[in-house]
Amino acid sequence: MAKQIAISMETKIEEQLPMDKIVDKSLKKTPTIEVNDAKVWYGDFMAIKGIDMSIKRNTVTAFIGPSGCGKSTFLRLFNRMNDYVDDFKMEGKIKVNGRNIYKDKVHVEELRKEIGMVFQKPNPFPKSIFENVAYGLKIQGITDKKLIAERVEKALRQADLWEDVKDNLKKSALALSGGQQQRLCIARTLAVEPSIILMDEPTSALDPISTAKIEELIFELKEKYTIVIVTHNMQQASRISDYTAFFYLGKLIEYNKTKTVFTNPEKEQTENYITGRFG
Amino acid sequence: MANATYQREVINQAGLDMLNLSISQLEKAKEAFVNHDSDLAEEVMNIENRVNALDLKIEKDCEKFIALYNPVAIDLRFVMAIRKINYDLERIADHAYGISKYVVDVDKKIPANLIAAVEFDKMFATILLMFESITDAYENKNVKAARKVFKKDKILDEINVQSFSIIESEIKKDTSIIAEALLLFSVVKKFERVGDHIKNIAEEIIFYIDAEVLKHNKKK
Numbered sequence: 001m002a003k004q005i006a007i008s009m010e011t012k013i014e015e016q017l018p019m020d021k022i023v024d025k026s027l028k029k030t031p032t033i034e035v036n037d038a039k040v041w042y043g044d045f046m047a048i049k050g051i052d053m054s055i056k057r058n059t060v061t062a063f064i065g066p067s068g069c070g071k072s073t074f075l076r077l078f079n080r081m082n083d084y085v086d087d088f089k090m091e092g093k094i095k096v097n098g099r100n101i102y103k104d105k106v107h108v109e110e111l112r113k114e115i116g117m118v119f120q121k122p123n124p125f126p127k128s129i130f131e132n133v134a135y136g137l138k139i140q141g142i143t144d145k146k147l148i149a150e151r152v153e154k155a156l157r158q159a160d161l162w163e164d165v166k167d168n169l170k171k172s173a174l175a176l177s178g179g180q181q182q183r184l185c186i187a188r189t190l191a192v193e194p195s196i197i198l199m200d201e202p203t204s205a206l207d208p209i210s211t212a213k214i215e216e217l218i219f220e221l222k223e224k225y226t227i228v229i230v231t232h233n234m235q236q237a238s239r240i241s242d243y244t245a246f247f248y249l250g251k252l253i254e255y256n257k258t259k260t261v262f263t264n265p266e267k268e269q270t271e272n273y274i275t276g277r278f279g
Numbered sequence: 280m281a282n283a284t285y286q287r288e289v290i291n292q293a294g295l296d297m298l299n300l301s302i303s304q305l306e307k308a309k310e311a312f313v314n315h316d317s318d319l320a321e322e323v324m325n326i327e328n329r330v331n332a333l334d335l336k337i338e339k340d341c342e343k344f345i346a347l348y349n350p351v352a353i354d355l356r357f358v359m360a361i362r363k364i365n366y367d368l369e370r371i372a373d374h375a376y377g378i379s380k381y382v383v384d385v386d387k388k389i390p391a392n393l394i395a396a397v398e399f400d401k402m403f404a405t406i407l408l409m410f411e412s413i414t415d416a417y418e419n420k421n422v423k424a425a426r427k428v429f430k431k432d433k434i435l436d437e438i439n440v441q442s443f444s445i446i447e448s449e450i451k452k453d454t455s456i457i458a459e460a461l462l463l464f465s466v467v468k469k470f471e472r473v474g475d476h477i478k479n480i481a482e483e484i485i486f487y488i489d490a491e492v493l494k495h496n497k498k499k
Contacts, residue, residue: 271353274352
């Protein structure tokens with residue numbers, strides 16, 4: 001059933017966006033992430049019940065839904081974060097940039113260079129600001145100090161943190177404010193130059209000003225990156241995303257342009273959820 | 280009842296009150312005009328304050344609802360629609376006030392034959408049917424009822440168009456009725472405008488319920 005809904009939603013998105021009429025050139029590009037009939041179990045519990053989805057390059061896609069609906073599990077399929085969970089089992093195909101990431105030959109470390117992740121709570125290492133951003137590069141085996149310094153500066157600038165920290169790069173990252181720490185984590189992700197950034201409730205622990213900065217950053221970053229964000233904040237989803245996917249009980253209920261989802265959703269369940277009538 | 284649901288219901292009820300008040304104002308104004316009843320006309324003019332107060336209350340409640348509850352989807356369409364419906368109802372009540380002011384300011388009873396010649400009663404009966412349809416549409420979220428008003432508005436348009444030549448010929452027949460004829464002509468114009476406002480309200484109800492935009496759409 002979920003598969004049928006997802007397929008029909010996909011068809012509808014395509015219908016709404018005939019390729020020759022798309023103003024936004026980035027939408028003409030091929031999908032970055034393609035999911036076919038994804039199913040996930042934790043032991044006997046089926047967390048994802050057969051989802052198809054195609055996420056386009058250089059777009060921001062928001063995953064919304066009540067707690068336990070499977071949105072974070074689904075997000076974590078894209079960089080194989082669920083592999084560490086006991087009793088995790090999955091079926092289906094997930095292609096990232098055209099490559100099936102659940103094939104045996106795929107190196108998870110390589111995959112995570114391609115797909116960065118930002119978590120709910122800022123999690124800087126107990127190291128200096130510079131070392132935090134340089135960490136991923138060093139892990140990759142890059143030893144050229146000049147190159148590392150360049151990439152660190154570039155990442156900090158992209159994360160809109162450079163001006164705040166350029167004179168204190170040796171300072172402990174833990175001394176930064178919550179909002180700055182989260183931007184540092186984004187810089188750390190950007191430093192290894194991924195093409196996709198996954199964000200799991202990246203602003204839920206931040207104040208409104210820090211949240212606004214992260215949201216502005218997301219808007220700027222989508223020029224170069226494909227961003228998928230899980231959020232419980234409906235206004236955030238409507239403010240920053242191009243597409244919104246609503247999940248419920250492990251199924252993809254509706255996946256559509258954000259403007260459509262928040263003005264005239266096709267499914268009653270979506271409407272009930274976003275208007276707070278749910279449950 | 281959740282607070283947002285309660286606030287929405289408050290606005291919904293105020294919208295219904297405004298609808299009923301505007302209908303009642305126009306009915307009284309019509310009666311006052313046809314019967315040259317200046318007492319009834321003054322009553323309409325006095326009640327205009329209540330209309331204005333309710334208009335402001337609805338505006339304020341809608342603003343509060345948007346600011347505090349961040350409505351989306353059907354809730355957003357509801358509050359957007361109510362604001363426009365409220366505007367149209369307030370304009371209808373303004374027309375009722377204007378008609379009543381004619382009765383109070385101009386000491387002239389309109390001859391019955393003139394009223395009959397322009398199909399004044401048919402025009403007002405059509406307006407009442409249109410009011411009935413939008414009340415049903417508003418109260419019962421009945422899109423079908425809302426759609427009924429589009430055809431009926433055409434009847435008002437036709438009567439309005441024909442009224443010019445009818446009144447012109449009536450004046451030619453009897454020049455002593457010029458003032459009454461012009462007065463009647465301006466009330467016919469007001470009724471035609473009321474029809475347009477009712478049509479706008481129907482469009483907004485359809486937008487709110489079905490998310491269908493009919494504004495500027497000739498194929499309704």
